[in-house]
């Protein structure tokens with residue numbers, strides 16, 4: 001009886017540990033990843049990007065995006081150990097994305113749509129930097145897999161696993177809450193770096209016009225970032241109330 005009772009207790013104890021671990025994973029996913037892990041994931045993702053797209057080197061667009069990105073960097077609390085970088089992908093796709101641990105990518109198609117509106121471009125790049133700053137990618141990866149612990153073990157594992165993770169990173173879809181936060185961060189960084197945050201509203205207007213023109217085929221950036229009325233309202237409220245709480 002005593003032995004059985006003891007076994008029960010230990011099974012129960014294991015269960016409690018398991019539930020507790022799951023609870024922690026659910027609440028603080030990103031904590032399973034060190035910055036080093038993030039940078040490594042980002043490097044794997046970057047390899048996938050390089051296989052899929054041609055990266056523009058020293059073209060006017062590439063220089064412009066890097067210049068704006070570096071100006072934004074001077075107004076954010078840079079995360080130690082994160083090698084931020086800014087790139088242009090030669091593709092008509094209207095999109096932009098970032099990878100954990102530093103790289104930000106803007107497609108030349110998005111730059112064409114933005115035209116010479118540096119304020120709009122700064123807000124888009126700021127939005128992508130916001131995902132890096134808030135560690136949204138590792139948070140999302142953790143929630144999609146059984147647990148963050150599993151991925152951090154995989155990170156020390158074989159190249160194929162890492163390559164798979166890298167491919168997954170390019171197609172991550174963030175939660176609505178994470179998108180709101182990235183918007184908030186983006187307009188805050190842009191404002192603090194001296195850009196007009198209304199640039200993002202002008203960009204949204206252009207996207208909406210384009211979406212109406214190409215019925216049923218919204219630009220890629222809208223597929224990843226649904227332009228809900230609520231989203232626009234939130235950004236307008238941040239601008240109207242000067243609530244630029246991120247950056248410096």
Ligand SMILES: [Zn+2]
Nearest residue numbers: 174179182225
């Ligand atoms: Zn986003």
